Amino acid sequence: MKHSIRKTVTRNFVALILLTVSLLDLALIFGFREYTYGGVKFYLNQQLDSAVYTYDRYFKSRSIDELLDGDYDMIFNQFGGQVQMIDKDAQLVYDSIGAINEPVKDYPDVIQALKGKADFRIGPVPYSDTKVLSVSRPLYSNDNRVIGALRYSSSLAPAIRSVWTLSRYLLLLTALVMAIAVVVSRMLAKSITRPIEEIQSTAIQLADGQYKKHIVMKRDDELGQLAQSINTLAAEIVRKEQVKNDFISSISHELRTPLTSIKGWAAVLKDTDPTETEVMNEGFEIIENETDRLSKMVEELLDFSRYISGRITLKKDRFDITSTCEDVWKQMKPRASKENIHLVNEINEEVVLLTADEDRLRQVLINLIDNAIKFTDPGGWVLFEARKNFPNYEMIISDNGVGMDENELALAKEKFYKGKHSNSHSGLGLSIADEIVKLHNGAIQIVSEKSVGTTIRIIIPLGSEADA
Structure with a gap:
């Protein structure tokens, strides 16, 4: 070189x-x-x-x-x-x-x-x-x-x-010092470059897809920190790769399930006498539900694709966030009743004007309330609170459902993460909701305890123009 x-x-x-x-x-x-x-x-x-x-x-x-x-x-x-x-x-x-x-x-x-x-x-x-x-x-x-x-x-x-005699002696001494300096400098350079060469070799292997390769370096200096950072990066890549593979496997299964159901009932209805109204209605209802489910998964994937590529833009307008929250509660109430879940309304009736993308915030609320219903056993409850807490507007969704342990909670917002519960699906809903809230300069806070329940707090800044 x-x-x-x-x-x-x-x-x-x-x-x-x-x-x-x-x-x-x-x-x-x-x-x-x-x-x-x-x-x-x-x-x-x-x-x-x-x-x-x-x-x-x-x-x-x-x-x-x-x-x-x-x-x-x-x-x-x-x-x-x-x-x-x-x-x-x-x-x-x-x-x-x-x-x-x-x-x-x-x-x-x-x-x-x-x-x-x-x-x-x-x-x-x-x-x-x-x-x-x-x-x-x-x-x-x-x-x-x-x-x-x-x-x-x-x-x-x-x-x-x-x-001149002194000059000659000094010249000889200088030559000796320089010879020693060359030897010492080569040893010093080798001590510096050896760990760099090891880091470079590992980086090449990582680029080749050998993500389980780690750098063994016991140093407390910058090179040691760099090696540790690369090891952490490699471990994160392995984890992300595993999550991605799990996601692909999960989404493939979830896409196949409604398609299989639709295809199966289509074949049944094809051979069913049109006069058999009950069978026909049941088949059409199942096909409709499975189509909605399939459409929702595809929409989540499309939304996620837009967010990670940076192609999503907000269409902000001035609207009453309290009215939007009331509409979402009314929209989700039948869904909760169907699952025998009590959806509690604790929305403050105060009119609060907010400049934001109403459709996207509605999407966030529907997604999170739907998740709360999904992970709450029949007979349980889901509480929807909304109020102004200047300088922010807070929307809180609580439930007494299955909850999450510390490990699940740490990964809940991760893209492609699928929970351990059987009702967990693609793992994109909460990630997309988090992205939407971040685009509004807000934040989502999650508190959860296994077998006790989950509380999700959505915080959206009101801005200097917010009025009551």
Whole structure:
């Protein structure tokens, strides 16, 4: 792989170490050079201070020429380096090594000394291949006039050799550090990329449909969390796949049942004498009921398809939600009576105007009340409550039916989930109802207990325009 993470981590780590070590090397080299040059400068200044002190104490009354004629220049040659004397016209009149032709008048330290200021210079000279360090001081007469300058110089060759020696050692040390850095960075990169490669391998297997594959990784960092998330995703895919398969099996059976019943009674009616009114009516009634049942299942599937594809839109209008609830109660009362279920009306009569899709909310209420009746034994009750609880409108459907345990309750709104009760069907009704309520920015809350009953609370925001 041309641009692998392992190579990138190794390259970046080595580059960082190289940059750090190089900067440290440069700092050490320049620091050491300044230290050695400073040592030479300090020594020259000490020697020059001593010479200038001797001159000021004993020979200040003499001119430059008198000093040279009287061999007093020997006083200034005590430190053993190069000694130069420059007159007030910047002419080199004495040089202890005989470099009379040196252009001292162009040197900044000499220029400053003739102006009465001590100074120094580091640079090349005509008589040497190595730089020298020079310090210059002014010489004063008795009337405090500058009559010339005294200049001490020393070769920087030993200091330069010391700097180069240190540089070579640092270069060798840098090479060793970089070799170690390469090894360490490869180990570090491997420790990072190994779990990534494992995650990648598992992801490829998951993409290939091997959903039971899991990543075994005992880490508490981000990679560990990623592995755990992928494992959770795989487990959820397996669960969803199982739910989908159960749904397909269930819906196939449920579609087949009414079709079989319709086909069977169609064959019976075909061979039945039209005068047998009772048989004919019974057959037609069963065919009608099974057709309604089949139509409802197909409609649920179509509704669900619209919701998951995002093609459903609400047709909102201003209407009295209380009146809608009353209509639904009246519509469902015969259905409850037929199953010997007492459908209780606890709808507050207060007029409440709501901007929403009335047909869709009616669909939600019918679906949930129908479910409550379906899962309540004969002789039981279903309670339908509705009231304004600003800023929301609440519709509550309660029953004393079979109820749900915690596991069923957690999955009740899941798409394709089919309950354990024999009356459970496609598992889309509650899921569709939940989607409709969410489109109205509302929520469905479910409380249930096994063998005690279920309470479903539908909450729809009234909005700023809601009126009583």
